[in-house]
Amino acid sequence: MILKALLFIVMTWTIIAAFVFPAPQQAIGDASRIFYFHIPQAWVAVLAYVVSMAASIRYLRKRQPVDDDRARVSAALGLLFSVLATVTGSVFAKVTWQSFWNWDPRQTSILILLLIYGAYFALRSAVSGYQRRARLAAVYAVFAFLAVPFLVFVIPRVLPSLHPSDSIIDSSGRFTMSGMTAMVFGCSLAAFTGLFVWMYTLRLRICGLERTGFEE
Amino acid sequence: MAMTSNYTVLAVTLIIWVGIFVYLVMLDRKTKKLEEKK
Numbered sequence: 639m640i641l642k643a644l645l646f647i648v649m650t651w652t653i654i655a656a657f658v659f660p661a662p663q664q665a666i667g668d669a670s671r672i673f674y675f676h677i678p679q680a681w682v683a684v685l686a687y688v689v690s691m692a693a694s695i696r697y698l699r700k701r702q703p704v705d706d707d708r709a710r711v712s713a714a715l716g717l718l719f720s721v722l723a724t725v726t727g728s729v730f731a732k733v734t735w736q737s738f739w740n741w742d743p744r745q746t747s748i749l750i751l752l753l754i755y756g757a758y759f760a761l762r763s764a765v766s767g768y769q770r771r772a773r774l775a776a777v778y779a780v781f782a783f784l785a786v787p788f789l790v791f792v793i794p795r796v797l798p799s800l801h802p803s804d805s806i807i808d809s810s811g812r813f814t815m816s817g818m819t820a821m822v823f824g825c826s827l828a829a830f831t832g833l834f835v836w837m838y839t840l841r842l843r844i845c846g847l848e849r850t851g852f853e854e
Numbered sequence: 855m856a857m858t859s860n861y862t863v864l865a866v867t868l869i870i871w872v873g874i875f876v877y878l879v880m881l882d883r884k885t886k887k888l889e890e891k892k
Contacts, residue, residue, distance in 0.1 A: 646875055650871065654868070657864035840878065
């Protein structure tokens, strides 16, 4: 309960601080505050895909149903946070680049990721038999994750992009944020990560109840 | 006007967050009850 209260305090403070304390960027004004929510959402999506891949590898090695649950729940949360990052990014793009969708490398990459992980759930619903479904989904999740580093980290840096490349780390590898901006951004990363952990563990507990056929 | 809309967005975001938090707390409590019954 203490951790939940702490999460509530940190997230509430982050929301208030993001809208009140850091000075808005001169070029686009208050819309620049979306940054404090957009990047942590994308970070949590990548984290969720890492967890899904690790759980899938574990399932293939040990064949424990709980690992299949972990992979599935994490992929679902990754998809949810990817959608949130896409929506907040589109709003940001409308203000910054005058269009919701610009086929920017990052936008195209996250669209491909959404399709890849959408196909993961299509695969799960198309295969009958628990063990066969879990095995195929685990293999698919491992291969799906191979695309994540390329789509999230490599392609947006190799191809010319509308996204600023020095908003967090500059070309010499130094952290570009300072003061209140860095503090709000750090708190937002921590709060979104905490929210992901809570949603993930809660959904896993519900999966555990479902697996034992518990009915109220 | 710009400040007013900024605070409006802040209020809406806070309402959404409190809604999500309350929903998760209620779901957590219900799950705990079911786990204890098991």
